[in-house]
Amino acid sequence: MVLKEFRTADGRLVCRDGLVPSPGDSARPVWIDLMEPSPEEERQVEASLGIDVPTHEEMQEIEASSRLYEEDGALFMTVSVLHKATTDAPESSAVTFILAKDTLVTLRYADPLPFQALTRKIERGPGLGGGSAETILMGLLEQIVDRLADIMEACVADLEAISREVFGDDGSRDHKLVLRRVGRVGDLATKAKDSLLSLNRMVLFLTAQTRVGKETRTRLKTLSRDVLSITEHATFVASKVTFLLDATLGLINIEQNNIIKIFSVAAVAFLPPTLIASIYGMNFRVLPELEWPFGYPLALGLMVLSAVLPFLYFKRKGWL
Structure with missing residues (x-):
């Protein structure tokens, strides 16, 4: 259970644990990051910002009205974020972004790499110094999209290697291993596409909000184009996965037919x-x-x- 807040101090963002305001500090934190919060931490954030933090079960709902809505003057946006992409069991976890006036609240039950990357970027220097809640939100979304782009590039590289192995002259290939590798890439691409679709809905929802600043709108347009291009790439990866699955199963059938043919010829001979x-x-x-x-x-x-x-x-x- 982690609760961190980021406040502006001396022209840069400073991270602190918990919601403990400094003496004489009446400004709201720019970013409150909740990871697997306890009920007490949720109540603390709700009392501080005057919002109702959704539960973990509510975050899992897939209808748009439960993922993208406005309540008590705050924007609630839930997206699916892919993590553990380099393992054999990639997962997709719901992350809720709450834009409450001048504060961004992120509610999550996983630790995806984009959050770690942005946190390190903040700790390294004043690149986001004096940043607003919208700036932090856009930084997180851009990190998520960049990570998905890297994942899709890795998927394409894996599929090219598998393709060379499937259609190579080496007859000692392990078809079971090939099917597992193709299946893993297909599962990863499917989860990435689900994340991209939810991000695209969130970007459209944010673009329609009149409270969003001009600079944020410009970044949202760029982000939307990136999401659409990566989604098209994910569609290509899915078709490539289907092709390799069909090709591998076809080669298995050919080898089985050759074995049956040998037995048939031997029986006749x-x-x-x-x-x-x-x-x-x-x-x-x-x-x-x-x-x-x-x-x-x-x-x-x-x-x-x-x-x-x-x-x-x-x-x-x-x-x-």
């Missing part, structure tokens, strides 16, 4: 020798070749010949 052996294995009293000294070698020769001739015929036809 050994059918004549089996017939000859069955004839001379019958329990009749009179079999002319039983008394003949060359009967056994003749039977063996016939069986070998009847096996070799079909094999040569199949080889000539290209069935082997």
Whole structure:
């Protein structure tokens, strides 16, 4: 459970734990970051800003009216943010941005990299010094979009490597491993696209607000174009994933058919020798070749010949 606030001091943003105002400091914090807050911390923020912080269950609702709305003079915006993208189990977590007058409140139950990146940027220098709540909000959104762009670039690189492996000449590929890799990239791209769609809805919602400043509107237009371009890229990745899945399953079917064909040809090739052996294995009293000294070698020769001739015929036809 983490509650941090960022206030402007000496031309730069300063991070402090908790909502403990300094003596003589009547200004509101610029940014309040709530990660897995306790009920007491939620009540503290609600009393300080006069808002109703949504619960974790309310953040999971997918209808637009529950994710993007205005209440008590504050804007409530919930988006899906992708995190743990470099692991085998990427996750998508809901993050709520609350723009209450001059303060931005972020409510989250995960720690995505964009939040860590912006926090480090603030701690390094005065790049966001004197920044407003809208500036912090745009910085977070831009960090999220940049991270999604990096993820999509990594997905494309992974798919290119998988494509070379699938269509390469090396016959020792592990199709099960390939399917797992393609499935992971597909899952990652799907979660990234979900995050992009929710971001696009949030950008449209913010653009329609009259309280948003001119500079923020300009940055929102740029952000909207970036989101749309990355969404198109995500669509391309999804189609590439489908193509590679179909190609891999097709190669598996071809290899299985080759195995079945070998067994079928072997069964046909050994059918004549089996017939000859069955004839001379019958329990009749009179079999002319039983008394003949060359009967056994003749039977063996016939069986070998009847096996070799079909094999040569199949080889000539290209069935082997």
